[in-house]
Amino acid sequence: MSTVSLKDVTKVWPDGTIAVNHVSLDVQDGEFLVLLGPSGCGKSTILRMIAGLEDPTEGDILLNGDPVLELAPRDRSIAMVFQDFALYPHMSVSDNIGFPLRLSGVEPSTRVDRVGDVASALGIGDVLGRKPSQLSGGQRQRVAMGRAIVRRPGLFLMDEPLSNLDSGLRAELRAEITGLTKELGVTTMYVTHDQAEALTMADRVAIMRKGILQDVGTPTEVYGRPATLYVAAFLGSPRMNLLEASVYVHLDQYIVLKFGDQSLYLPWSDIRARAVAHYHGERIVVGLRAEALTPVAPEVQGDVLRGRIRYLEHHGHESLAFLDIGATAIVVDEMGAGKAEGEGGNALRRFGGALQKLAGRSSNGSGPQSRDQGDPASVLTDPGRHHRRPAELAVRLAPYPAISPGHPLSVAVRMDMLHFFDGRGDRIDVGWR
Ligand SMILES: Nc1ncnc2c1ncn2[C@@H]1O[C@H](COP(=O)(O)OP(=O)(O)OP(=O)(O)O)[C@@H](O)[C@H]1O
Ligand SMILES: [Mg+2]
Known part of the structure; x- marks a missing residue:
């Protein structure tokens, strides 16, 4: 049984790379917490600091409060x-799993019992006599897990343990891992x-960026009420539609949200209306997930957006249009993927200007520091972000x-399911922290 607390932890590598930037995080006893983020965002560095393989530059780490x-x-x-776990090739499965027990001087008979228990929990009880080379990828992964849990640790750290496996096996092992850790x-x-x-x-997901x-928050919280534009763009499939609106x-x-030639009307009775009203005369980012959009007949009026199908994607159980x-989409540069090109670069600078205006207001000390990036000014001026x-609304x-493709389509919009973000990428919402 263990709790983990990271208190304002920062890790700066000798070359100046800030791998982890003032992270505070509490993990509850028995909780399954997933650290999520793109390559290089500092996930492994956090685990390695907790394990004691690296020292933080600043901050403190507590286990069970100490x-x-x-x-x-x-x-x-x-x-x-680890992702690239290594088994001892010359040892049997049984000896691989029991190795940590042997190191800590556990009696052979107890060792056999404990290895047997762990192996049967992992469904590899029938291959204990084999060598790693005689196992499938999934079985090897289970042996690595068995070796880790056989000592009955208080805390289990797993760094992309499934990333070498094919998707079917991943799905199967996901359920097994969560089941086993709960048990x-x-x-x-x-x-x-x-x-x-x-x-x-996850019980809770912690989303990292740079x-x-x-x-x-819980999966429902971070999916349903993402704190930043980045989180909104990162979670869910298809990706959330992120549209620029005046x-x-x-x-x-009501509040008019204008997307190119089309508008949606947020009623004044919407609990978020007052927060959104602060942006009168300015641009914000409006997020619409596919589940907020329902195709309707062309004559339907009200909260409806109209367009032409540019292309279709067939996924078997559903198709996406x-x-x-005629609206403008904001593409979050979350994966470190492409920068704006050509005319996009100009457009970007224009949007950067609008963002800067917002920054002027929020960096004068009134608002909290943006989570979307460490330095609030750079959020708004960094053209790579x-x-x-042109928006392609996923429906x-x-x-x-x-x-x-080419067909006209009208979609009704659930106004209560819209998400609003300011120019810094922070959520606009009632009572937002
Ligand atoms: N030993 C090191 N020396 C210098 N920089 C390092 C070192 N280890 C990691 N980094 C850098 O620190 C940052 C965070 O690395 P980390 O390995 O924590 O990322 P990650 O989120 O685990 O990424 P991935 O998903 O690719 O494993 C990266 O910019 C990386 O290049
Ligand atoms: Mg890593």
Whole structure:
């Protein structure tokens, strides 16, 4: 049984790379916490600091409420499974799993019992006599897990343990890992860059970007109410539609959200209306997930967006239509992927200007520091972060619909399911922290 606390932990490598930037995080006893984020965001560095393999530059780490930075890794009661785990090739499965027990001088008969228990829990009880070379990838992965848990650690750290496996086996092992850690009641921190894996496995998800913790919450919380534009863009499939909108307030009636030539009307009765109304005359980012959009007949009026299908994607159980609605999409540069190109670069600078205006307001000390990036000013001036392009609104349709690209399509919008973000990428919401 273990709890973990990171208190304002920072890790700066000798070359100046800030791998982890003022992260504070509490993991509860018995919790399965998933650290999620793209490559290089500092996930492994966090696990390695908890395990004692690296020292933080600043901050403190507590296990069960006690500071552990002075403790050697072996005194922390932690087991870690790495992505590129190595088994001892000349040892049997049984000896591989039992190796940590042998090292700590556990009696052979107890060892056999404990290895047997762990192996049967992992479904590899019938291959105990084999060598690693005679196992499948999934079986080898289970042996590595068995070796980690056989010592009955208080805390289990797993760094992308499934990333070498094919997708079918991954899905199967996901369920097994969460089942096993729950059964053992062991606190687990699990690293992945796969958002679907995080949402299916986690009690809570902690989302990282460039060393900064963006959001922490249950899968329902972070999916349903993402703290930043980045989290909104990272979670869910298809990706959330992120549209630039101009805001005009008609006091006591409604707020017009204008996307190109089309508008949606947020009623004044919406609990978020007052927060959004602060942006009168400015631009914000409006997020619409596919589940907020329902295809309707062309004559339907009200909260409806209209466009033409640019292309269709068939996924077997559903098809996705991508609609050109004459709006501008904000593309979050979350994966370190492409910067704006050509005309996009100009557009980007224009949007950067709008963002800067917002920054002027929020960096004068009134608001909290943006989580979207460490330095609030750079959020708004760094042209590599977001870029704009014509929106292609992702809409769910029944599988293989009888329509084709070029077709007009109207979609009704659930206004209560919209997400709003300011120019810094922070959520605009009622009572937002
Ligand atoms: N020993 C090191 N010396 C210098 N820089 C390092 C070292 N280890 C990691 N880094 C850098 O620190 C940052 C965070 O690395 P980390 O390994 O924690 O990322 P990650 O989130 O685990 O990524 P991945 O998903 O690719 O494993 C990266 O920029 C990386 O290049
Ligand atoms: Mg890593």
